[in-house]
Structure formats: structure tokens, C-alpha cells
Amino acid sequence: MKPLLYVTRRLPEETIDMLSAHFEVSGWESEETPVPREILEREIEKVDALYCLITDTIDAALLEKAKNLKVISTLSVGFNHIDIEAAKAQNIAVTNTPGILTDTTADLTFALLMATARRIPEASEHLRNNEWRSWSLFSLTGRDIHHATIGIIGFGAIGQAVAKRAKGFDMNVLYYNRSRKYEAEEMLGASYQELDELLKKSDFVCILTPYSAETKDLITARELKLMKKTAVLINTARGGIVNEDDLYDALVHGDIYAAGLDVFAEEPIAPDHKLLTLPNLVALPHIGSSTIDTRLGMCRLAAQNLIDFMQGKRSNIVNG
Ligand code: DGY
Numbered sequence: 001m002k003p004l005l006y007v008t009r010r011l012p013e014e015t016i017d018m019l020s021a022h023f024e025v026s027g028w029e030s031e032e033t034p035v036p037r038e039i040l041e042r043e044i045e046k047v048d049a050l051y052c053l054i055t056d057t058i059d060a061a062l063l064e065k066a067k068n069l070k071v072i073s074t075l076s077v078g079f080n081h082i083d084i085e086a087a088k089a090q091n092i093a094v095t096n097t098p099g100i101l102t103d104t105t106a107d108l109t110f111a112l113l114m115a116t117a118r119r120i121p122e123a124s125e126h127l128r129n130n131e132w133r134s135w136s137l138f139s140l141t142g143r144d145i146h147h148a149t150i151g152i153i154g155f156g157a158i159g160q161a162v163a164k165r166a167k168g169f170d171m172n173v174l175y176y177n178r179s180r181k182y183e184a185e186e187m188l189g190a191s192y193q194e195l196d197e198l199l200k201k202s203d204f205v206c207i208l209t210p211y212s213a214e215t216k217d218l219i220t221a222r223e224l225k226l227m228k229k230t231a232v233l234i235n236t237a238r239g240g241i242v243n244e245d246d247l248y249d250a251l252v253h254g255d256i257y258a259a260g261l262d263v264f265a266e267e268p269i270a271p272d273h274k275l276l277t278l279p280n281l282v283a284l285p286h287i288g289s290s291t292i293d294t295r296l297g298m299c300r301l302a303a304q305n306l307i308d309f310m311q312g313k314r315s316n317i318v319n320g
Pocket of ligand 1: 054075076077078079101237288289
């Protein structure tokens with residue numbers, strides 16, 4: 001008999017075919033909405049394996065209900081939605097999808113940086129709202145990207161991929177990371193800075209560090225006040241890393257120039273959230289890895305991680 005697998009979202013047929021060769025697969029049939037908690041609680045009791053997304057909260061209380069669960073595969077590189085220590089205590093392996101989304105997420109980070117610095121959504125709205133009267137000297141002026149200083153917080157694969165793009169724009173690259181990355185420093189011509197120094201010196205601050213107890217509220221009013229008044233903050237990592245109330249105040253009071261966010265403390269962000277009223281905020285609905293090729297690749301990799309685990313191979317285990 002094949003092991004039982006529950007999948008928390010409708011997946012492409014090719015991924016289901018891949019999984020069905022190794023598992024008895026059942027799952028939540030919607031592509032748009034997450035599986036309700038009560039259904040997940042019921043399903044997790046029975047299965048040997050779980051295929052989940054960042055929208056599923058896999059906490060200790062849920063894991064306690066699992067009787068046979070051996071492995072959880074998340075279709076994401078981030079795994080802060082899973083209590084990996086509680087899983088480990090129950091001998092449940094957790095896998096993720098690193099690598100496959102690195103360049104796509106770096107592309108989006110840079111796109112958001114450019115859109116925010118050059119006010120692209122605002123300029124587009126200006127035209128569509130029939131407000132474009134004439135070529136004008138100082139209307140919709142933004143900030144230069146080329147030759148500016150970029151400070152990258154979190155110098156893992158995605159941070160380094162953003163640095164590579166920044167080099168193409170002749171930017172001066174600074175980074176802050178828990179540990180020094182000597183090889184990457186040399187390869188990318190990046191220089192390490194303590195966090196406060198990076199904040200003071202950067203024209204663009206990009207957050208690309210994982211979310212954890214250590215990085216929760218890493219950027220609050222104190223850090224925002226250290227930044228240049230002309231600086232732009234970009235967050236494509238996780239919402240809770242930046243304190244949103246403090247960011248709102250900083251944007252309103254001109255402590256920083258603008259911010260571009262692809263991630264929020266609560267997702268989806270409420271449409272009437274005060275941040276969304278600000279003209280100097282560019283907001284995206286968590287689309288960092290959202291290209292067809294990358295999402296298909298993530299679907300496959302998350303499936304392969306489960307298949308590997310069942311065959312005794314340890315692929316992309318984050319709590320091992
Ligand atoms: C991840 O993989 O963690 C992203 O946030 C979603 O692609």
C-alpha cells in the first residue's frame with residue numbers, strides 16, 4: 001500500500017501525476033483559497049506526508065494531531081509558517097524549495113526597487129487619470145538607482161543575486177548578515193557593514209533575510225530614523241521584519257523617501273490598511289517567485305523532496 005499524502009492546494013496535473021506514482025494523494029481542491037484549519041486538522045491525523053504552502057500555519061497544536069506524519073514539504077523557501085522544532089520533536093522532517101526561486105525573486109526585488117525609486121505606479125496612474133498635461137520639469141521625479149549605494153540585509157542566495165543585479169547598475173554594494181560571507185564579498189565586490197552603519201550609508205535598503213524570532217521587528221522607528229531621508233526601503237522577505245506602524249510614521253513624516261513592499265505582517269493586507277493610503281509606498285501581493293516557470297519548478301521540487309524522503313534520500317531538509 002502506498003503512503004498517504006495530503007496536498008493543501010490544487011496543484012498542476014503534472015505534479016499530481018509525479019506524486020501519485022509514490023503516494024495515495026488527496027487534497028484541497030481550490031487553487032485560490034487555503035484549506036480551512038478544521039479540514040487540515042482532520043486530514044493531518046491520517047496521513048504519512050503533507051504538501052503545504054506558506055498560507056498554511058503548521059503549528060505545534062496542529063502537529064500534535066498527527067499520528068503517522070513523517071514528512072512535510074513546503075512549496076516555498078521560507079518556512080516560518082511551520083514550527084520546525086515541534087516537528088523535529090515528533091520526528092517529522094520538513095523540506096523546502098531553495099535555489100529554484102532565487103533569480104526570479106531577485107528580479108522582482110530589483111523591479112520593485114526601480115518601480116519605487118522612479119515612482120512607476122504613480123506615474124502610470126497619473127497618465128491613466130488624464131492628469132498628464134505637458135512634459136514637465138519636476139513632476140514625478142524620483143531617485144537615481146545607478147551609482148547609488150545599496151544595503152542588503154540578509155546575504156544568502158537571494159541577497160547575493162540582488163547584489164549581482166545591483167553591480168550591473170554600477171551600484172556600491174553593502175551587506176549585513178549574521179555571518180560574514182567572504183567568498184561572496186570578493187566575487188561581488190560587496191562590503192560587510194554592521195546593521196546601523198548599513199542603514200546610515202545606504203540609498204536603498206533591501207530586506208532579504210528569513211523571518212525568525214531574531215529578525216521580527218528588525219526594522220523599527222529607531223532603524224528608520226538612522227536611514228537617509230532620501231532612502232528607499234524594499235522588503236521582499238517577510239512582513240513582520242519591518243514594523244508596519246513605524247514604517248507608516250516614517251513615510252508620513254519624511255524620515256525616508258519611499259518604501260516598496262511585497263510582503264506584509266497580515267496577508268492579504270486589508271484594502272483599507274493605512275499603509276495603502278500613502279503615495280510613497282509601492283505595494284505588491286507577495287509575488288516574488290511568481291513566474292510560470294518558477295512556480296512550476298517549485299511544484300516539482302516540493303514533490304521531489306517528498307519522493308526522495310520516502311526513498312531514504314534527505315533532500316532540502318531544514319530541521320534535520
Ligand atoms: C517563499 O518561497 O518563501 C516565498 O515567500 C514564496 O515564494
